[in-house]
Amino acid sequence: MSIGSTLKSCRKLRKLTQAALSDKTDLSESYISLIEKGKREPSISNLELIANALDIPLSLIILLSTSQMDNKELSTDLLDELTKTIYSLINES
Numbered sequence: 519m520s521i522g523s524t525l526k527s528c529r530k531l532r533k534l535t536q537a538a539l540s541d542k543t544d545l546s547e548s549y550i551s552l553i554e555k556g557k558r559e560p561s562i563s564n565l566e567l568i569a570n571a572l573d574i575p576l577s578l579i580i581l582l583s584t585s586q587m588d589n590k591e592l593s594t595d596l597l598d599e600l601t602k603t604i605y606s607l608i609n610e611s
Contacts, residue, residue: 521565524583526554528572531609542571574608 529539536554540547545564552558560568569576582604 520556521560521579521583522554522556524579525568525572527605528574528579528582528608529554531605532572534572539568539571543567578604578608
């Protein structure tokens with residue numbers, strides 16, 4: 519999963535629109551859209567702004583963005599289960 523798709527999923531879990539996330543971060547709505555589409559790579563400082571606005575630790579966002587190719591020591595099933603567990607924890611908070 520890419521950082522953009524991870525951020526989109528987390529934003530939707532928090533029931534925020536791109537406009538609402540834009541307001542919380544002072545980043546433009548178009549910039550957030552480009553990140554989510556994978557057309558822009560956010561800086562670490564912008565990722566921190568977004569993670570804080572979503573109330574999700576940046577480390578979890580990065581972990582969720584890690585693909586199977588990046589984690590050759592983890593099986594696909596284990597990575598999928600870990601992702602589901604993290605999303606369920608995020609959704610509960």
